[in-house]
Amino acid sequence: MKRIPTLARAAGVAGALSLVLVGCSSGGAGGSASGATDDTYTWWDPYPQHERGSDWEQRVQACGEDAGVTIQRTAYDTTGLTNQALLSAQEGTSPDIILIDNPAVSTLADTGMLTTMDELGFDTADFDENLLDAGVVEGDAYGIPIGANTLALYYNKEILDAAGVDPATITDWASLDAALAAVSAAGHTGITFAGINTEEGSFQFLPWFWGAGADLRQLDSPEAVEALELWTGWLDQGYAQQSVLSNSQNTTWEEFLTGNFAFGENGTWQVNSAAEAEFETGYIQLPARDGGGAPAPTGGEFIVAPVQQDTARYEVTSQIIECMTTTDGLVETAQTFAYYVPSTEAGQDALLEAEPDLEVWVDAVRAAKGRTSDDLGTDYPLISEQLWTAVQRALSGAATPQQALTEAQQAAESATS
Numbered sequence: 001m002k003r004i005p006t007l008a009r010a011a012g013v014a015g016a017l018s019l020v021l022v023g024c025s026s027g028g029a030g031g032s033a034s035g036a037t038d039d040t041y042t043w044w045d046p047y048p049q050h051e052r053g054s055d056w057e058q059r060v061q062a063c064g065e066d067a068g069v070t071i072q073r074t075a076y077d078t079t080g081l082t083n084q085a086l087l088s089a090q091e092g093t094s095p096d097i098i099l100i101d102n103p104a105v106s107t108l109a110d111t112g113m114l115t116t117m118d119e120l121g122f123d124t125a126d127f128d129e130n131l132l133d134a135g136v137v138e139g140d141a142y143g144i145p146i147g148a149n150t151l152a153l154y155y156n157k158e159i160l161d162a163a164g165v166d167p168a169t170i171t172d173w174a175s176l177d178a179a180l181a182a183v184s185a186a187g188h189t190g191i192t193f194a195g196i197n198t199e200e201g202s203f204q205f206l207p208w209f210w211g212a213g214a215d216l217r218q219l220d221s222p223e224a225v226e227a228l229e230l231w232t233g234w235l236d237q238g239y240a241q242q243s244v245l246s247n248s249q250n251t252t253w254e255e256f257l258t259g260n261f262a263f264g265e266n267g268t269w270q271v272n273s274a275a276e277a278e279f280e281t282g283y284i285q286l287p288a289r290d291g292g293g294a295p296a297p298t299g300g301e302f303i304v305a306p307v308q309q310d311t312a313r314y315e316v317t318s319q320i321i322e323c324m325t326t327t328d329g330l331v332e333t334a335q336t337f338a339y340y341v342p343s344t345e346a347g348q349d350a351l352l353e354a355e356p357d358l359e360v361w362v363d364a365v366r367a368a369k370g371r372t373s374d375d376l377g378t379d380y381p382l383i384s385e386q387l388w389t390a391v392q393r394a395l396s397g398a399a400t401p402q403q404a405l406t407e408a409q410q411a412a413e414s415a416t417s
Contacts, residue, residue: 040070041316042095044085046301048075055336063323067316082107085306089113094306096317102134102145102370105302106377109135109142115305115314116140122318127325130295131343134370135302137377143302144325146333147340149268150368151207151296152360153287157280159188159262167284172291173211173230180239183262190239192255193265194247195231195395199381201388203297203371204249204265205231207286209387210369211294216376216383219390219412220405226289228394228401235395245395267299268339268361285364295369300340341365382415 043060050056057073064071074095076084082104088094089111100108108114117124117140124132124141135143155167163186165179180190194204208231209216214224234240243255249266256264259279265286274281285293303321305314323329330342331350341362342348348362372380390408393399399407 039068040072041067041097041313041320043071043073043097043099043320044081044095045073045075045099046078046081046101047099048077050075059332059336060324063320063329066323067319069316069320071320085113086111089306092309094308096305096308096313097320098304098306099146099301100143100304102143102298102300102302103372103380105135105143105304106137106372106380108304108306109137109140110378113306114142115307116142117144120305120314120318120321122321126344126346128343128345128366130367130369130373131298131365133373134298135304136373136375138375143304144321145298145300145302145343146324147330147337147342148298148300148365148368149339149341150298150361150364151204151265151267152283152285152364154256154264154266154270154274154281154283156256156259156262157282158259159183159186162186163188163262165262167282170284170287172287173289176287180234180237180262184237184239189241189261191234191263191265192240192247192252192261193231193244194249194252195244195391196246196248197388197392198248199384199388200249201391202384203299204252205387205391206369206371207265207294207296210296211286211288213289216374216380216387218409219383219387220402220409224405225401228391228405231391232394232401245392268341268364271338271358271361283360285360285367293363293367295367296364297371298365298368379416383412386412386415 041064047056060071060073078101081100085094085098085100085108094113122144124144127144131145131148132141134145135141160167160183163182165182170176170179183190194200205227208227209224212223212227214221214227218224235242247255252264253266253270253273255261256266257277274283286296288294303324305317305321308314324333327344327346327350330344330347331354334340334342334351341358342351352359352362371384376383386408390404393404394401
């Protein structure tokens with residue numbers, strides 16, 4: 001596997017943090033963040049590891065220079081950024097621009113603190129609808145994805161070769177099960193994944209849930225039950241280990257790197273680590289039940305623009321956002337943060353010209369789906385909690401998949417009504 005630029009591991013790891021929902025007044029932002037002036041625009045992002053002088057810092061500042069202003073950048077960790085954004089809206093000190101994890105967009109929009117892209121005068125037509133949807137609330141787009149990361153299935157080529165499995169033949173659930181059976185017969189563990197009782201558990205289960213044709217508004221559908229039976233079946237047959245109940249995405253990856261597992265479900269952000277493993281690796285798209293790539297959930301940040309009293313600032317804000325999201329800009333972000341796939345077809349094609357080995361990831365992103373899509377908005381975290389709870393109960397044997405999901409659906413309806 002070809003090595004690509006070093007990953008910024010701590011930034012934007014898909015699904016790695018639970019959503020933080022904090023109450024906020026509905027009046028929106030009343031002013032602009034402290035330090036903003038006519039020639040200074042304030043910018044917040046979740047990348048504290050990228051300090052002054054870093055490639056990312058220079059990238060942001062270059063877009064300010066193009067717009068004729070200086071950008072005053074402040075970085076928070078992902079959870080702290082959501083909390084700080086909501087607090088700033090209450091205090092009337094919102095920055096001009098925030099780069100925020102995509103599931104939090106609907107949380108901020110629900111408070112009234114964000115402008116829509118239409119209000120900002122920004123055209124969203126070129127952006128992939130499946131990615132843009134994560135920032136759409138009641139038909140209005142509240143942000144622009146600067147790129148996306150998602151999940152795929154990494155494999156240990158040495159184990160597959162020993163078991164006589166060609167990864168190219170794995171195109172649906174039946175062929176994946178056949179591969180796991182062959183691997184198990186050869187004396188290896190088949191697969192590891194994160195079934196932890198947090199948002200990461202939902203994040204990793206969703207490709208199988210959506211890949212079966214299930215819908216988050218109906219957690220106990222026959223399709224949802226079939227997806228959960230797939231996972232519990234892997235445990236029952238010994239294809240997966242009990243450690244999946246407590247595995248985070250990081251511990252799942254640590255298990256895969258031991259070399260004892262044929263497959264590991266994980267994200268774009270592990271591409272460099274896989275290339276440096278002590279065994280040869282590869283990756284394929286997560287298969288849907290009946291064939292093709294399953295819709296995996298998207299991770300990654302959106303650029304959003306908080307409401308300002310001085311609406312004249314929006315013109316420059318829009319220029320900065322446009323600079324960040326041109327085709328060249330999206331590719332530059334992808335190469336700065338190697339796990340990001342551009343959010344436009346033109347950007348994806350340009351990235352593949354430079355990094356053809358990323359084709360699986362581009363295909364996965366093109367098939368991906370935002371967790372808050374389907375206008376779930378702030379209902380998503382309430383539904384997700386019931387989903388990961390059901391997964392845990394079924395994997396642990398505390399309930400059958402049908403029982404666990406029936407109870408989850410009842411609890412989700414109660415929580416969102």
